[in-house]
Amino acid sequence: MASEKHLLLIDGNSVAFRAFFALHSQINTFINHSGLHTNAIYAFNTMLDVVLKKFAPTHILVAFDAGKTTFRTKKYDNYKGQRAKTPSELSEQLPFLHDLLKAYGICSYELVNYEADDIIGTLAKRAVDKGFKKVDIVTGDRDLTQLATDQVTVNVTVKGVNHLEAYTPEHIAEKYQLTPRQIIDMKGLAGDTSDNYPGVTKVGEKTAIKLLKKYHSVEGIYEHLAQMKPSKMKENLQNDKQQAFLSKDLATIKQDAPVTVELEDLAYHGQDIAALRRFYQEMDFNSFLSKLADPEADKKREKVKFQKLVQADIPAVLAGFTGPVTFYLEMLASNYHVAPFAGFVIGQKGQWYVSTDVKLLQQPAFTAFFADEKQEKLVFDAKRTYVGLNRLGIKLAGIRFDLLLVSYLLNPNDSGNDLGKIAHLHQYQDVATDEEIYGKGAKRALPEDVQVLYQHLAQKAQAIEQLQAPLDKRLEENEQDGLFKEMELPLAIVLAQMEIAGIRVDKKQLNQLRKQFAQRLETVKQKIYAEAEEEFNINSSKQLGKILFEKMNLPVIKKTKTGYSTAVGVLEQLRPIAPIASDVLDYRGLAKLQSTYIDGLLKVIHPEDQKIHTTYLQTLTATGRLSSIDPNLQNIPVRDEDGRQIRRAFVPRQADWQIFAADYSQIELRVLAHISHDHNLQQAFINGEDIHASTARRIFGLDQNAEVDPNMRRQAKAVNFGIVYGISDYGLSQNLGISRKQAKNYIDSYFQEYPNVKKYMNDIVAMAKKYGYVETLFHRRRYLPDIHSKNFNRRSFAERTAMNTPIQGSAADIIKVAMLNMQRQLKERNLQATMLLQVHDELIFEAPTKELPLLQKLVPQVMDAAVKLEVPMKVGYGSGPTWYDVKES
DNA sequence: GACTTCACG
């Protein structure tokens, strides 16, 4: 006998139920980034850890109930009839328990027609028969205690899921003075309220135990019933005889269910760490994640050899390189435009040279090396590397591979930007994460021992080099090599150049606005205090809610998770009945401008060049768009006049220059017209119609040339937006403030008028289901695992995403192509004009006034020619002395 | 650090 086998059987449903209520008080804090409740999954995971440690089983299975109907409901159709429906917050978690178990390497099992209890009863018996030394059962339910024997212990959760009460035959004898099998008789007599079967009238646990001590079993009781003294109880027993036997039968756990798994298949071989890590990331279980990150992990990582680079060796080292060279430049602080340099690593084929002295890079041999575009480089984050080297006066060319960009293209959902984490994602373990080496938050700093830094840098370089071939191969398999080589990689350089160029901001203008806003802010503040008859913090939605809805008793229109909503929509509805609502809106508007835009922008103006240098995130969004941070220059106010004034501060870098901007008109709807091949939608664009008016005519059944009143156009515009977002009647009704039914009518008529748009929507969802992802025109991918979710919300969200991503993503692709071509044109033509900003469908430039006539032709032409669609593109443009003055002409 | 609000396409 090689080993003593020990089987652990877990009652999945009942433990999940206990787990759910164990953390029920914290249900609102256990929500992951996808909006899934995770409290039951979390507690279930804790339980697993506890029992694995406690029992150290050799074999495990978790049994689940298969469905509502079982052989018991056939015998007694009220079985479990009174049971409350499982809360949706719990049922949405159940599918993920299976994922968790799979990652744990634990078999889960359910059997049609049987309950988890019966699976457990059957396997417990089989295991004992097959010579297992021990069986432990974990459940939240005392029913299973009937299975206890010398070999089988039933562990019932008490208070939460981490404390177990072990029911052995001895323990049961002590507690009930019964044998385990008599538990069944007890249930037969006393019934079970939770399973909703009756037992005998007026007989509860106590009476049942008394009777069983005397007569041993239900059968025994009825054999001796005649001899019992007349009593109310005797009468009840007589009347309820059938019920008693039925209840006993229902309470009996099957030990011969047709379970199809073999005991050998339940052997436990441990967790799948990579799968578990993915799962914890998905659930946002950071504590489990960090426990998983084995504290010894870094020690287990293969050490990489490195040499400290000294100046004298540079020419020889560079001369010795053949083929691609890996280079990595370390900067710790978040903003790489100003972050101090921490060090660098360079090398190839496992030969790494490190240094903390970035001045070495300015040696002529190095600068020539970096500028040589024939000398291929492998990097992590080309844009950051380009900007960093630029700060050292070094030109960078010849990048051939960017680990960050490639990883993003392979799966834009993995939007992290830590080299170590990304490497681990691709099964490369021999590199630490930055958090492991530098720490996080306020504690983030260079390691005391410089050797630790060197090792980390060398490991990073090795990771880049090792991952290049396999990830390049995956790009090709996905037909994404073109997307990488011809779009994203060259774009990284263009973006770097735009960030470096920066945009000039006029401090005086901002300060002037600040004064003006401050005055108005003070006035409206006092007015609000007067109306509220007290002073309070208007910025606090909580305090504001109290004033509006408790003190002033205004009607509550909407609630948020935590209290009253005071959002714009709500205040607008209150406006007619309460002037304070209007004033709060004014206050909010001004406060936002003041803090986010005036103060916010003043803080980030570079003291030397008076410019703002944003950072574009090229590897963040799930759709392929860029984002802009520190500061965000993609959300500078434009819609309201007050906010629009901010744009007066954005000026050209030289007098006698102008700001020039060009934008795509309706690019997303044009993309939709292209990919759906919808004739009517295409025709509207080909005829150069006002697209929203055209849609209005169609969905409201007007004549071709009929006048469209502004309200109809507004509604049609909302429908068009809805279509692009992956429409739902509810969403549209909310947006337009109409009934859901009315919204549905609009959508139905839209689809009738644009049948191929409807077909596209159906087809793209079907594609997502079939392949698990959707694609843009340029093969950008987005995986949608939730498309198969049983959870309505998650699935619906995935379906809307499937409809929207190819549209938004293709539009993002198109402007990226335009940017590349634009930058080439500016260079080839030796123009001074500079591309400064991208705001999703528009490009902003600064240029000498004398170049404007050329730009007015060139920019629209380049943007227009970026891609050939089945419908024409339309590009608008304008210019002026400040960004504010740029209005389309 | 979660939550709410609001700026943009």
Place this chain on the structure above:
DNA sequence: ACGTACGTGAAGTCG
């Protein structure tokens, strides 16, 4: 019956 419009970033409050 379920309860959402798609994609972002920043500032403020509050526990």
